[in-house]
Each structure stands twice: as C-alpha cells, then as structure tokens.
Amino acid sequence: MSPRATDAWARALTAAVTTVPDTGTVHAARRLLAAEATxxxxxQGFATAKFHLPTGRPVRPRLLVEELSAEQWKRIxxxxAARPSDHGLSDELTDPAHTAGIPLIPSAQDFSHTCPCTPAxxxxxxxxxxGLLLAERLRSAVEPLFTFRGRAYHRIRKAVRTAKSGDAFLAASPGADPQSNHLAPAPAVLVPAQQQPRTPMPDPVDLDLTAAHPVLPAGPPPPPAPLPGLAALGALxxxxxxxxxALLDRSEQPAGPDAGTDLARFTALEHGAPYRQAAMExxxxxxxxxxxxxxxxxHGGTAGAAAYLHRYDLDHDGLARAQAAIQPLRPAPTAIVECEDNRLTDQAAGVQLRxxxxxxxxxxxxxxxxxxxxPGPSPDPALAYQAARAAARPHRRTR
Structure with missing residues (x-):
C-alpha cells in the first residue's frame, strides 16, 4: 500500500471540523492561522498546536476525536486486504464503502474540544x-489521519501485507480448503501390523580389521536436516x-535487541556478509x-538499526522539546512538523529525526x-538536524 494523497481528504475533514462551530468562530480560526505560524x-486520539492569546500567554488547544476500536481496525x-490491487491511500478510501462501512474521516459528532481560552x-x-491545520496536512500526506483515529498507518500497511501474503500462500498450497480458509489434512491410512512389509535382515559383511583406514576420509558429514549447513554453522x-x-573488550554491545537489528549487525561483519540475501528474505x-x-x-550501531526498523513510543513533551530545539534551524519555519511515535518529520526541509x-x-x-x-546521531536533536541537512546538501546542489 503506497501512500497517495489528494484534496478529497482535506475537503472531507474541513467539512467535518466546520460543521458545528458558527461562522464567526470559523472565520476567527482562519484569521489565527493567517496571523500566527504554528x-x-x-x-493517537488528539491533535494540538500552540497559539498565543492577545495578552501574549501561550495556549495549547486540543482537538480530540473518538478513536476507532481494535475490532473496527481489523475490519478495515x-x-x-481484499482489494484486487494496491491503490494506496487514494481518495476512494474517503468513501466508507471501501473500508467495511467504517468511515476513516470522523464526523462532527466524533470531535470534542479543550482549550485554556474558555472554561466551557x-x-x-x-x-x-x-482541525484546519490537520486538514491542510492531509493534502500532502494522509498518514497522520490514521494516527489521529488511533492507529499508525505503518501498522495498517503491515497487517494488510501479511493478510495478502497469507491468502496467496493458501491459494498456492495443495490440499487447501477454500471454504474453511485452512489447509485440509491429508487422509490417514492405517495398515494392520500383520500386513506391513517386513524389512529383510542384511547379509553379514566381512570387515578388514588389519588395514589402515583414515578416520575422516572425506571430511565431516553434513549436519542432518533441519540444521544449517557446515558453512552456516562455521559463521555462527x-x-x-x-x-x-566485544563483551570482554566492553567496546560495544554486540547483540541487537531483536532479530532484525541483530541481523543488521551480523551481515555487517565479514563472516555474516555472505548471508545478506537470506537476511533480506x-x-x-x-x-x-x-x-x-x-x-x-x-552510522548508529544496533540502536541505529532498531530506529530504522521499528517505531517507539515517545511522550509528547519529549517530541515538543525536540521540535523547539530544531525550530531556529529550519529553512521553512512556518511549515508543519509532523510528530508521530518517535519521529519528527520536516517535509519542507527533507529532514526526519528518529x-x-x-x-x-x-x-x-x-x-x-x-x-x-x-551520519551523526546525537542526544541533541539540533545537532542531529544539522547532520541531516549537511548530508542532504550535496544532493540539493546536483539537482
């Protein structure tokens, strides 16, 4: 499922956000966006931004939405997965007919509002x-809408790919039962012990116990299945x-926290390089x-590989502090910074921090x-942002 955004998502969300508020409130919201860059x-479940009251006091309003349940996500x-081809996030998904009757775009009744500017x-x-900021964001990328409704898009994409590959396996498997969607067991044939063929006893063999014989005439035998081959065992x-x-030298923590990051470490070594294709599969x-x-x-060791393969939960305050740290360095300071899981994405600058x-x-x-x-991971998000900009600079000059 490849992401593809159109204006249909933005129009639908704008209509939902502006249904309940009166015309004066909507006009005031648009004036806020025109006067203040944020x-x-x-x-998951809410979107927020920082504005300033006329007194100069900052406020962080929240637009909350009813999250879809796990059962609803499963149906979506x-x-x-049942779609005949991969259309990505096209505008047809704004029609609930393509998402099991469950609308991805929330209705006006799904929203709730909290803001320090008013006690009500x-x-x-x-x-x-x-809400208007989020709708504008959907013009270029629809993934934040999935996070807003309660589940990150990468999890949906992974589940759909898994379901598609599982269906292909069942369709290609001999003995598959298309009605039950399970492999049909092969019928068992029982043979009475009296009718089973008997293996004849082999004839005795004359052994020459006087001649010299090498202990290993052709090297060690291959390990029995399903053990790896001799070369793989040697690599292990x-x-x-x-x-x-590495542990004795205390130079690094050699093993990754999971199979994926450990395979990145393993294939980076001389003895693991021949198994790169197997790792890809x-x-x-x-x-x-x-x-x-x-x-x-x-660039980042096993932690860098983990950040590439996986997403981690990072609290909102941590993301907000990192966003504030990179703000003076951004070439387009008024453009939106997407905050999702453990990632900050500045699309305008072509930079992402994980x-x-x-x-x-x-x-x-x-x-x-x-x-x-x-290269250049750092505990300081500003230094990491500068490293990403430096890496991108030669590519911008050659375009």
Whole structure:
C-alpha cells in the first residue's frame, strides 16, 4: 500500500471540523492561522498546536476525536486486504464503502474540544484552527489521519501485507480448503501390523580389521536436516567468538535487541556478509531497504538499526522539546512538523529525526523520496538536524 494523497481528504475533514462551530468562530480560526505560524502535533486520539492569546500567554488547544476500536481496525484491514490491487491511500478510501462501512474521516459528532481560552467545553477558534491545520496536512500526506483515529498507518500497511501474503500462500498450497480458509489434512491410512512389509535382515559383511583406514576420509558429514549447513554453522561459531570478544573488550554491545537489528549487525561483519540475501528474505526487505538498514547500523550501531526498523513510543513533551530545539534551524519555519511515535518529520526541509533506544536522535534525509539514514546521531536533536541537512546538501546542489 503506497501512500497517495489528494484534496478529497482535506475537503472531507474541513467539512467535518466546520460543521458545528458558527461562522464567526470559523472565520476567527482562519484569521489565527493567517496571523500566527504554528506547528501541528498529531497523536493517537488528539491533535494540538500552540497559539498565543492577545495578552501574549501561550495556549495549547486540543482537538480530540473518538478513536476507532481494535475490532473496527481489523475490519478495515480485512477490507483493504481484499482489494484486487494496491491503490494506496487514494481518495476512494474517503468513501466508507471501501473500508467495511467504517468511515476513516470522523464526523462532527466524533470531535470534542479543550482549550485554556474558555472554561466551557466546545469549539473555540483555537481548536477549530487545529482541525484546519490537520486538514491542510492531509493534502500532502494522509498518514497522520490514521494516527489521529488511533492507529499508525505503518501498522495498517503491515497487517494488510501479511493478510495478502497469507491468502496467496493458501491459494498456492495443495490440499487447501477454500471454504474453511485452512489447509485440509491429508487422509490417514492405517495398515494392520500383520500386513506391513517386513524389512529383510542384511547379509553379514566381512570387515578388514588389519588395514589402515583414515578416520575422516572425506571430511565431516553434513549436519542432518533441519540444521544449517557446515558453512552456516562455521559463521555462527565465528559470530559467537566476535560477541564474546566485544563483551570482554566492553567496546560495544554486540547483540541487537531483536532479530532484525541483530541481523543488521551480523551481515555487517565479514563472516555474516555472505548471508545478506537470506537476511533480506527473513526481514522482508528489498535491496534498497537492506542497504538503508546497513547504513543505519554503520552510522548508529544496533540502536541505529532498531530506529530504522521499528517505531517507539515517545511522550509528547519529549517530541515538543525536540521540535523547539530544531525550530531556529529550519529553512521553512512556518511549515508543519509532523510528530508521530518517535519521529519528527520536516517535509519542507527533507529532514526526519528518529529517537532510538540509545537515547539519541538519528538523522534521516530523503534525496530520492525515501528516507535514508545519515551520519551523526546525537542526544541533541539540533545537532542531529544539522547532520541531516549537511548530508542532504550535496544532493540539493546536483539537482
């Protein structure tokens, strides 16, 4: 499922956001956006931004939405997996007929509003402005809407791909039962013991116990299935020695926190390089993605590989502090910064920062439309942002 946005998403969300507020409130919200540049933060169940009251006091209004349940997401994923081809996030998904009757765009009744500017709960210019900001964001990328409704888009895409690959496996498997969607067991044939053929006893063999024979005439025999081959077992022995030496030297933590990051570490070593293709198949990565995973490990170690492969939950305050740190460095300070999971994305600058399990921000840039790891991870998001900009600079000059 490849992301593709159109204006239909923005128009639908704008209509939902402006249904309940009166015309004066909507006009005041638009004047706020025209007068004050602010960044939008999208989280599961709410979106927020910072504005200033006439007194200069800052306020952070929240536009809250009713999140879809796990059962509703499961039905949506099933509907998307049943589509005959990969249309991505086209505007047809704004029609609930394509998402199991469950609308992705919330209705006006799904919203609730909180803002320090008024003690009453209801739409004010600030919360309406947050909704209009989100609608404008959907013109270029629809993924924040999925986060807003309660589930990150990458989780939906993974579930749909898994379902599609599972259906293809069942369709290609002999003995598959298309009605039950389970593999049909092969019928068992029982043979009475009296009718079973008897294996004749072999004839005795004359052994020459006087002649010399080599102990290993042709080398060790191959390990029995399903054990790995001799070459693979040798690589595992070499890797165990490497891990032990790294632990003794205390130079690094050699093992990754999961299979994916450990495969990035393993294939970066001389004894693991021949198994790069097998690692790609195991992780479900293509050649470009595997190259980026290797770069992430080169620049940031196993934590860098983990930040490439996985998303982590980072509290909103941590994202807000990082966003404030990079704000003076941004070439387009009024453009939206997308905050999702552990990632800050500045599309206008072509920069993304990913917070890793090592407590560092790992820089990314997108020279060809795909996020690529850059050198220079740092606990300081401003330094990581500068590293990503430096990595992108040669590509901007050659365009």
């Amino acid at each position: 960044q939008l933060n999208v989280n 994923e099933t509907a998307l 709960t209801g739409p004010c210019p600030h919360t309406v402005a947050v 022995v070499d890797d165990a020695a490497h891990r032990a030496q 195991q992780l479900g990565l293509d050649t470009v993605a595997m190259g980026h995973l290797s770069l992430a490990h080169t 917070y890793g399990p090592d407590g560092r921000w790992h820089p990314y840039f997108a020279p060809y439309g795909t996020w690529q790891p850059a």
